[in-house]
Amino acid sequence: MKEFIIGIDFGKTNVRYAICENEPELKYYTKEPYGRGSAAEMHQQIFAGIDKCIAESGYDKEGLIGIGIDVPAVVDREEGTIVWGPDWDFLAGASLTKPIEERYGVPVVADVDTVMAAWGEQWAGVGKDCNRFALLTWGTGLGAGIVIGCADTLVCGGGIARHGQLAVQDGKETMLKELCGGDIEKITSPMVFDAADAGDKVAIAILDRVAVLLGRVCKNVVLTMQPEKIVIVGGLAERSKWVLDTINKTMKESCWLIFKGLTNCDVVCSELGDSAGVLGAIRKVQKVLEKIGRTNEED
Numbered sequence: 001m002k003e004f005i006i007g008i009d010f011g012k013t014n015v016r017y018a019i020c021e022n023e024p025e026l027k028y029y030t031k032e033p034y035g036r037g038s039a040a041e042m043h044q045q046i047f048a049g050i051d052k053c054i055a056e057s058g059y060d061k062e063g064l065i066g067i068g069i070d071v072p073a074v075v076d077r078e079e080g081t082i083v084w085g086p087d088w089d090f091l092a093g094a095s096l097t098k099p100i101e102e103r104y105g106v107p108v109v110a111d112v113d114t115v116m117a118a119w120g121e122q123w124a125g126v127g128k129d130c131n132r133f134a135l136l137t138w139g140t141g142l143g144a145g146i147v148i149g150c151a152d153t154l155v156c157g158g159g160i161a162r163h164g165q166l167a168v169q170d171g172k173e174t175m176l177k178e179l180c181g182g183d184i185e186k187i188t189s190p191m192v193f194d195a196a197d198a199g200d201k202v203a204i205a206i207l208d209r210v211a212v213l214l215g216r217v218c219k220n221v222v223l224t225m226q227p228e229k230i231v232i233v234g235g236l237a238e239r240s241k242w243v244l245d246t247i248n249k250t251m252k253e254s255c256w257l258i259f260k261g262l263t264n265c266d267v268v269c270s271e272l273g274d275s276a277g278v279l280g281a282i283r284k285v286q287k288v289l290e291k292i293g294r295t296n297e298e299d
Contacts, residue, residue: 001063005285006053008046008069009113009277010034011235012087015045017053018278024124026275028057039094047103066289067100067108068281070116080110107292109284113137113277117233120280125272130228134221137234138214155210155217157236160189163206174202193239204242211243215250218267222255226263233270233277240269 002021009016019028030053034045046069054061073085080097082088097108118135121127138156164176164187175195180186195203218230232240247267257263270276 001060003063003065004057004059005066005068005282006050006064007278007281007285008049008067009116009274009281010069010071011113012072015049016274016278017049018275018282019053019057019059020279020282024120024279024283026279027059028053029275029278030056031274036090039091042091042094042096043099046100050100050104064104064106066106066285067104068116068278068283068285069096069100069108069110070113070277070281071096071110072113074112075110077109077111080108107285107288109281109288111281111284116280116284117276118280119283120272120276120278121231121233121270122280123283124279125270125276126229126231126268132225132227133229133231134225134227136214136217136221136230136232138232138236138240155213157189160192160206160210160236161187163209164189164192164195164203167202167206172202175200176203189236190239193242196242207242208246211246212250214243215247215267216254218247218251218265219255222251222257222263222265226257227265230265230267231270232267233272237269238273244269 004019004021004027007018007020009018013033014031015034016029016031018026020026032049036042037045050067054064071082071085071088073088073091074083075081075096076083079095081093081095082091084092096110100108114135114137117137121133121135126133165184167174168177168180168184168187175198176187176191179191179195192203192206196207221227221230244267251265251267252258258265272279
């Protein structure tokens with residue numbers, strides 16, 4: 001019987017379930033939407049997701065040795081309680097982990113999504129090849145294990161969409177007006193990227209401004225941490241070809257530690273795609289099991 005760990009990664013609208021054994025190789029992976037509700041309703045959704053994960057993967061339920069969960073919220077790591085989260089305040093004060101531990105009889109760990117993604121990158125991504133790296137989650141919001149402040153509202157998915165809405169509202173010549181069917185409230189960040197892909201000058205200018213702001217954020221990360229690399233993960237990471245060059249140029253020209261030759265850093269896009277969070281959640285469980293004397297090996 002093979003032992004396995006389940007990783008669960010909650011985004012704003014979708015949840016991902018994955019299975020690994022010993023190595024960072026996904027034996028099962030799925031992504032589906034989820035609904036918000038009471039603590040009891042959320043746990044029922046998680047139970048259903050875990051049961052489906054085990055059934056579809058073909059693993060024996062008795063081989064489950066741990067579950068890791070990452071959420072877009074601050075978590076009390078000891079109690080598994082949701083402390084605060086801009087999209088998860090509906091669960092504030094509720095333990096995410098205890099009902100799951102009671103149902104499945106295995107250790108369950110929970111942490112904020114940025115921390116879990118960093119564990120994933122360390123185990124299977126950028127962290128394999130460098131001693132120090134920082135991580136930016138770029139999607140619906142912007143995070144780096146800390147709250148970055150007003151930059152979030154300017155460069156995250158909602159901020160990019162807002163730039164597009166203002167451009168159409170101001171009467172600028174852009175295909176965004178056609179993409180949204182004339183309703184500026186329907187403009188999304190993917191539409192801005194799609195317009196840029198098609199050569200739309202307004203959309204390209206929006207992404208250039210976003211890239212400069214992200215470059216300044218990365219400059220401050222370098223001044224604080226001096227990482228060898230900064231890796232971008234999250235829902236917008238796969239579209240980062242539009243911003244990486246400008247981010248790196250802005251960071252390197254404005255960070256005195258870099259232009260004086262005292263340190264070096266490159267901003268790169270994660271190669272793990274949607275799997276960074278689930279891989280990190282699984283890795284975190286492995287670390288907990290090591291502390292209590294368990295190893296994830298075949299019987």
